[in-house]
Amino acid sequence: MKITSPRFVEPISAAKIVLFLVLLLFLPFVLSSPSDLSSAKGLDAVNGPKIIVLNYHKIDNMNISLSVRPDDFDKQMKYLKDNGFNCITPHDLYEAFEEGAELPEKPFIITFDDGYDDNYKNAYPILKKYGFKGTIFVITSFLDRGQQGYITWGQAAEMEASGVMNIESHTVTHGSMTELSDAEIRHELVDSKKDIEQRLGKKVEFVAYPTGTYNLHIASLVREAGYLGAFTIKYGNVDRASNIYAIERIPIFHTEDTYSSFLERLQYIPIFERLGWIKS
């Protein structure tokens, strides 16, 4: 006999109602935004150029949200290429915001968190094809012990030497830093930086906060460890109002229609900012 539980239905209905209310709230902004979409790509009179920082994890055909398919990734890169977006590096962003260097029009940055081996197999050739440069934030203890599913030090060295990928830190163990002591945070920051610098013969200048968690005290420890900046998973564009130790990003996921979701995410940011979202 089949038993249907009404209790199981209730939370889903509640979620739908919430979604409907959120859509209602956003509708006036969406309808009135065509002229504002240009602000996502252009200049803000006060805060200067807006930089889009894309955040990916895996680039492969697993059917999970963290895995953007290689053909979808290729299509997204083609969109950026065809629409006059200019790929810059985290160091370019630092020079522009901290030293007043010029930025190209419609600047964007490509980042990958965790250092999955599909970044080497799938993302690296696609970036090479479009002449773009990406940044991979690696978890150094994973590379040290040859953790399966992640890039090796050899692959990291090859990508770094090619000039196509820039290897930066995602700490030693990927522990959420808001749960660690100061001594542990310093170890995560300092030792991952040293490890990459010694293995790859480069200067490590940026870190991505594992799981995105941080606070201003942690940001001060990042600066103390010698980093020029740090990336969060806060949703939004980057401009001169941004904190270089809490840089916003736009997460790109696999969805039912990954390409449309990608285009929406590039364009919805002004709406978030107009809803009173404040950079900190």
Ligand SMILES: [Zn+2]
């Ligand atoms: Zn991560």
